[in-house]
Amino acid sequence: MDIQLKRGILEVCVLKAIKKEDSYGYKIIKDMKPYIEMSESTLYTILKRLEHQEMLIVRTEEFNSRLRKYYHITSKGLERLNEFVEDWRELMLIYQFVTKEDVSND
Amino acid sequence: MDIQLKRGILEVCVLKAIKKEDSYGYKIIKDMKPYIEMSESTLYTILKRLEHQEMLIVRTEEFNSRLRKYYHITSKGLERLNEFVEDWRELMLIYQFVTKEDVSND
DNA sequence: CACAATACATCATATCACGAAGTATATAAA
DNA sequence: TTTATATACTTCGTGATATGATGTATTGTG
Numbered sequence: 572m573d574i575q576l577k578r579g580i581l582e583v584c585v586l587k588a589i590k591k592e593d594s595y596g597y598k599i600i601k602d603m604k605p606y607i608e609m610s611e612s613t614l615y616t617i618l619k620r621l622e623h624q625e626m627l628i629v630r631t632e633e634f635n636s637r638l639r640k641y642y643h644i645t646s647k648g649l650e651r652l653n654e655f656v657e658d659w660r661e662l663m664l665i666y667q668f669v670t671k672e673d674v675s676n677d
Numbered sequence: 678m679d680i681q682l683k684r685g686i687l688e689v690c691v692l693k694a695i696k697k698e699d700s701y702g703y704k705i706i707k708d709m710k711p712y713i714e715m716s717e718s719t720l721y722t723i724l725k726r727l728e729h730q731e732m733l734i735v736r737t738e739e740f741n742s743r744l745r746k747y748y749h750i751t752s753k754g755l756e757r758l759n760e761f762v763e764d765w766r767e768l769m770l771i772y773q774f775v776t777k778e779d780v781s782n783d
Numbered sequence: 784c785a786c787a788a789t790a791c792a793t794c795a796t797a798t799c800a801c802g803a804a805g806t807a808t809a810t811a812a813a
Numbered sequence: 814t815t816t817a818t819a820t821a822c823t824t825c826g827t828g829a830t831a832t833g834a835t836g837t838a839t840t841g842t843g
Binding site: 680683684687715716717718719722723726741742743744 | 798799809
């Protein structure tokens with residue numbers, strides 16, 4: 572799929588992936604794989620960005636003497652998801668502009 | 678609206694704007710305004726890109742001793758519009774992932 | 784012991800939308 | 814006449830962002 576088209580939705584996908592329950596990078600990628608694929612470098616960039624925007628908070632936990640960074644969505648992150656629905660509505664109107672049939676007026 | 682979300686659709690909006698009949702930069706912006714706004718620098722960048730990708734062809738015409746560059750969509754451009762519909766279907770599935778209700782299994 | 788899987792980090796690069804600023808003409812308003 | 818606005822296109826620099834490549838480190842698995 573066109574990369575540009577993915578850009579607007581990648582971030583909210585990550586938020587959604589941690590909405591139900593806290594999750595960590597490696598798992599997020601696997602959970603999203605059936606819907607949308609993203610490289611590790613992309614995900615960790617997004618996670619850092621979302622953290623910086625206070626849409627999620629991080630805690631580090633040890634699992635099998637290996638570190639895991641668990642991400643938890645904040646109210647700001649939930650708000651972002653709601654705003655996305657609004658934006659999508661607007662995008663649907665644009666989509667209709669792109670796909671509407673031109674009626675010829677000969 | 679979120680800029681990132683617009684990215685995937687800007688190009689096809691321009692293609693759509695010249696699909697029915699050949700048009701020129703200034704008019705394209707005005708025609709699209711009710712649906713989506715874009716700055717002149719953005720439009721002319723996109724037009725140049727689409728020309729380079731052979732999705733449209735250009736001819737220069739004089740109008741009131743002022744030059745106009747008319748853009749005409751090619752078969753490649755029309756193809757691009759069809760592919761966009763396919764991409765959009767895929768995007769809808771991702772959208773559903775983002776907005777679906779998580780059923781709690783307590 | 785080698786290799787895949789798990790888990791995260793960093794860097795350089797390419798693409799792209801956009802504001803700012805510029806060039807030039809025609810027309811309407813002061 | 815001067816000024817402002819609309820038309821029409823161009824160029825440049827910047828910031829945001831997705832991604833491949835590469836690296837580090839540990840835990841299974843064959």
